[in-house]
Amino acid sequence: MNDMAAHGAVHDAHPPGFAHQFEDVQQQRDAGRLGMWVFLATEILFFGGMFTSYTIYRSLHLSAFITGSHLLVVKFGAINTAVLICSSLTMALAIRSAQTGKSKNTIIFWLILTMILGATFVGLKLRFEWYRDYIEQIVPGINFVPHASWGADAGQVEMFMCFYFFMTGLHALHMVIGLGILSVLVWMTAKGRFSPEYNAPLEISGLYWHFVDIVWIFLFPLLYLIGGRYPGS
């Protein structure tokens, strides 16, 4: 009982957001960080299954996969890569602002900028890549029409496009979830929850956002850049 009373005395010293299964804020922050890293490990295995399947089929059907890759528009993939890298920068700046005690408007500014960049990514993808693929009738399962020049490779070109949509689709889903997380963070910041002492949710959401960025950095060369696109390759 004494412990409970003593605990009550220090209760007001706990910042908002402190969870009582923990002994102290440090333990909570450590647990949150470890939890996010473990979660990212599961995500690596999750995407890894698709990366492995893609790699195996690419080695088996290289010419068809090159044909498929050439159906994609490198320009937009590259722009999106730059957009995402910038968004990781703005995310890091948001966290930095919280750590250095900047005003909540500063933090919100960087968070909203991150969200704008993330939404740009999704928007560019939807409008200039997937919608265009739909018009060109190369969406497997929906309206895939093989070109005559592909010959017997048509089946594997369709398989390439399958992997393209599955992998970028799964990635985009993670982006959208990330946008949801960011909006929650904006709300929490607006409520004044964060300070240099307590900003764990920003930090671990940042980890998630950087991970989603890194997945794209692997996806882009694998999907868009195989087979070379320049004379002589």
Place this chain on the structure above:
Amino acid sequence: MAAIAAIPIHPPAASSIAEGVDQLHYFLTAITLFFTVLIFGVIFVLMLKYRRRSEDEVPTETQEHLLLEITWTVIPSLICVVIFVWASSLYVQNARPPAASTEIFVIGKQWMWHIQHPEGPREIDELHVPVGVPIKLTMTSQDVIHDFYIPAFRVKKDVLPGRYSSLWFQATETGTYHLYCAQYCGAQHSMMIGWVYVMTPSDYAAWLSSASDNESMTARGERLFTQLGCSTCHVSDGTGKGPSLAGMYGKDEKLKDGSTRLVDESLIREAIVNPNSVALPNYPPIMPTFKGQVDEEQVMQLIAFVKSLASQERTNGK
């Protein structure tokens, strides 16, 4: 009781490898029995000897014993090594069919086995073979994954769609033996069973000649080769748009993508259904795919025909 006494513990041992597999099995059973009895026995003895006699007794502490730990790690490891070496060498020995094997072709489809002898006769759910002769089965599936299993011969292999798999055996006793599908394949999986008839060589020859369809696979393949227009491009003297197939089977061939592959049943099948994947250098990639135009049986007949050209001289027109 008599019923239980009559239960056999192994199927008939009717192939050249069956006894070897059974011996390994008995060894493994002995190890299992030994360690089971040992563990059960030691537990039983310890349970009795150290049963709790009063609620307050405090057992004496036993010290950790590194040597004991090492011993009971090393000894099972050594036993495992012995089993691994024995089982693997049996497996490796049995992996490659003898060079002079008689080849028989198998197509699995839901829910029956189509068997095609090279001399012509075809069977469904039955396989007639001569005793004492190595037999190699080349198998494929027309739909889902099946598995060709003859317990009496201790052989089994998955039969996959889109590729060939093979197993070989040499029967040592005449008789009739079970044949099963051992990979679940849908509604009538348990009815996809049949019989293997092992006959003396003379009986087998008689059976072959008495079968009604005596056109050999090679002859059928040759007919198809012409009917489908293959001979238009694959002219035998090498002057056609495609390579001559004489003398090709069984040799290594350099492909357009730089790799070198052995021209075997699988490669020929790929060339028929997916020609661009095995394109040759110096030839335009204009061969159409015959996927959907020939069934697996016809593919096997075409392969038999191409194999029959293996001993001819290689002619490279270009």
Place this chain on the structure above:
Amino acid sequence: MSTAIAPPHDVPAEPRVNYLNASYGIKSWLLTVDHKRIGILYLISITFMFMIGGFAASLMRIHLLEPQGALVQPETYNRLFSIHGIVMVFFFLVPSIPATLGNFLIPIMIGARDVAFPKLNLMSWYIFITGSCFVLYAILSGGVDTGWTFYAPYSSTFAHTSVIAAALGIFIAGFSSILTGLNFVVTIHKMRAPGMTWFRLPLFIWSMYATSIIFILGTPVIAITLFLLGLERILHVGIFDPAIGGDPLLFQHLFWFYSHPAVYIMILPGMGVVSELIAAFSRKRIFGYAFVAFSSMAIAVISFLVWGHHMFVTGQSVYAGLIFSVLSFLVAIPSAVKVFNWTATLYKGSISYQAPMLYALGFIGLFTMGGLTGLFLASLAEDVHLNGTYFIVAHFHYVMVGGAVMAYLGGIHYWWPKITGRMYPDVWARIAATIVFVGFNLTFFPQFVLGYLGMPRRYAVYPAEFQVLNVMSSAGASILAIGYAIPLIYLIWSLKYGPIAGPNPWGAKGLEWTIPSPPPTENFEVMPIVTEEAYNYHE
């Protein structure tokens, strides 16, 4: 023989506030974040799923009394064995010990108030329930007939049953496993009480930690595999079907990459429970504590390297077969080390034979048999003959039922007084344990013989020469069913009529036995400071 449990003298007459009565009403249970209540929610759910899977098995064994099938059409039989496998593997065995006993005990055993992420814990249960609903829908809408292994191209292109619903149910339930594993790893790393160093942890915690590693790294792969299978089925695109450009063996590699470590998800917690039971009922520290702890970790790591032994007859190269075979032998060694250490623990112990101990001893014997028959299957030349036969069925039931389920029952009995505050009648419990042991062996031992004789698995009809062994197996199954029904009855009975159990009815060591039965919601009034080794029975 030890006497019946006598309640300690300081049991309060009027009810004390504990986690069960701290709040009432359905909302307080469905919105709980207390790890103990979540453990109970899981307990109820998986018991329900066990009954569904068990019902399917009963129908199967009745059907197999006759060579031509005694009960159902082959198409129905195919649905029965598929449902039995899917429900028992994904919705009973995988969550059983971790989600019930693990959730309940891990925080208490390490001296914490709760798991690291209690709300995530509750969400895991809801995710499990959602997955279960999809599988129940699959059953009710005509069943699924692909086997729990979903091999392509049958499942992607040919099957006309509720494949998508079943696969979706498993996909969703997988996230429940992943989040539970994540929660456990973080809890064990970050929330141990002061003085609770890694090597003072109970061995149950080591096993749960190793299991959680497999949850985290393996489950995402089955999720992606089923996801790809579902997309192939819906969109008719060629990922695994060779007719449209895919490779069916890729499915098998991806599937078994998870499903082999999955079997260690099912056995490692059982081994952890057995360590606790052997220590408690011989009142001795587990012999070779460090070796048992490291064996759990070794099993978790090596389990990811052996998946190819399910594919020895698929036509993979001889070299691949050799590598997977040697690794499969390697993974057996740590399990053997554990069995020897448990047996050595009995030496000079003070052994009592209440039901939990009977289950633990049964586990050791049956797991030894099941594990050793695994060596037959790791042996390449043997596996060619035995793959796809009843030998495999017997092997995995020995380790999963004779092993994992018996450990689960032993754990439930051991910690029942802690969870509920009541004791069950031990005489009935011992009778039930014996019936389970006898019924189990009668059911599954004949299947080893059937397998070597060549009877393939998943057969709705079979040649008449196999009938005697099948009848023996079905007879055993009826005995086993009785053995499982009896605990259901007396455990529920004990909730109202069982004698009140005190904090430590077994006289065992461990932080869970230092707090009241049932525990208060926050577990410890005063956070413990640990100063002694685990299983410190030698005062």
